[in-house]
Amino acid sequence: MxxxxxxxxxxxxxxxxxxxxxxxxxxxxxxxxxxxxxxxxxxxxxxxxxxxxxxxxxxxxxxxxxxxxxxxxxxxxxxxxxxxxxxxxxxxxxxxxxxxxxxxxxxxxxxxxxxxxxxxxxxxxxxxxxxRWHPEGDDVTVRARGLDVPRPGQGIDVGNPHVVVALSSTAELDGLDLTVQPLLAPEPPSGANVEFVVPSDPLVEAGVGAVTMRVFERGVGETLSCGTGVAATALAVRLWAGERAPERWRVDVPGGRLGVRITHHEDGEHVLLSGxxxxxxxxxxxxx
Missing domain, CATH: 3.10.310.10 (Diaminopimelate Epimerase; Chain A, domain 1)
Structure with missing residues (x-):
């Protein structure tokens, strides 16, 4: 061989x-x-x-x-x-x-x-x-083992497709069983990575937003980290938080911590990932 x-x-x-x-x-x-x-x-x-x-x-x-x-x-x-x-x-x-x-x-x-x-x-x-990134307008419902009821998901495109789901607590996040693939309805044509996120309390300190995330990657399963998923998660939470949301974020994943920031250009907003x-x-x- x-x-x-x-x-x-x-x-x-x-x-x-x-x-x-x-x-x-x-x-x-x-x-x-x-x-x-x-x-x-x-x-x-x-x-x-x-x-x-x-x-x-x-x-x-x-x-x-x-x-x-x-x-x-x-x-x-x-x-x-x-x-x-x-x-x-x-x-x-x-x-x-x-x-x-x-x-x-x-x-x-x-x-x-x-x-x-x-x-x-x-x-x-x-x-x-x-x-450039953009939110997906279609409503997506996410079923995952460990969640009592289906949850709404926010579609985010950062060059590949993501669906971000907000959870209420770290206990709910820890209780997910991501050995089983979450089900999306409707299922995107090419599938999507699915991120589950819990905002920190407080959400913003010294002008930096903070969240914790787990992810199921299409074609892989649960991973310790997903860079584009981290970016999509920060963008979704920023979208939910409204106009006064910060443009710098730190995202904790099982494998460590990554940074996200948003910059403004003639062609629109760009999202940057560091780690x-x-x-x-x-x-x-x-x-x-």
Whole structure:
């Protein structure tokens, strides 16, 4: 069986198998991705980050301003538009391996299926501009094991689809059984990540909003963190809080803490996500 090089990395516990394929020669099947991400028989991870030049991919034609393209696949092999934790880990890999430079005050552009994303350094790692966001107007009802009745969900698009559900207490949040996939009605055409959030008390301190969240990611299951889900959660709570809501948020997830801020541009509001990115180990693995 052929072998490939890999590196294991994570962002607040959201972990990935990074596969360098700079010239786009490697074609991983869904089954091979699932085998690599298997936590008992493989390396283990919430997804795969294939590192490839944009010029080597047909998809990369949409991001000609980025030398590198993040080919992100969920643990079941399905392709995803974006990954907020994954792109920071991707940036860490590029910089640490010498494939790209990101000096303090500089920018690094990375291509994704949701377009080119711009990253800068932050105090705790990297910050990525996820771009424009918008709320989804359709009413969504969410059923989840551990909730006594279905709850309304707020759709948020940050380059990939999310549904955010407000809960009344940390006890209710802790009581969720996310080993079972929540059910959405109506079900979005491409599915959605589902976030369950409890606001802190007080909600705002020193101009920064604070919430706690758990997430069920489509194609994966419950994860310790979801970067785009963190951004969607902060945006949903800000939307519910009204005009005086802050533009900076901290979001606690089982794997740690991430920062969110909103900036204003000619093309509308952008949402930015910041947090750590860690490389754990490297090796080689046989492909089934």
């Amino acid at each position: 052929p072998t490939i090089a890999f590196t294991k990395g994570h962002g607040t516990g959201n972990d990935f198998v990074i596969v360098p394929d700079v010239d786009g020669a490697l074609s991983l099947t869904d089954d091979q991705v699932a085998a690599l991400c298997d936590r008992r028989f493989g390396i283990g991870g919430d997804g795969i980050l294939r590192v490839v030049r944009s010029s080597a991919l047909r998809e990369g034609a949409d991001t000609p301003d980025a030398e590198w393209f993040m080919d992100y696949r969920n643990a079941d092999g399905s392709a995803a538009e974006m990954c907020g934790n994954g792109i920071r880990v991707f940036a860490r890999y590029l910089v640490d391996s010498g494939l790209a430079e990101l000096p303090q005050g500089g920018v690094l552009r990375i291509g994704t299926r949701a377009g080119t994303k711009t990253l800068t350094r932050s105090d705790d790692g990297f910050e990525v501009d996820l771009g 750590p990115a860690t490389l754990v180990y490297s090796g080689e693995v046989a492909l089934a």
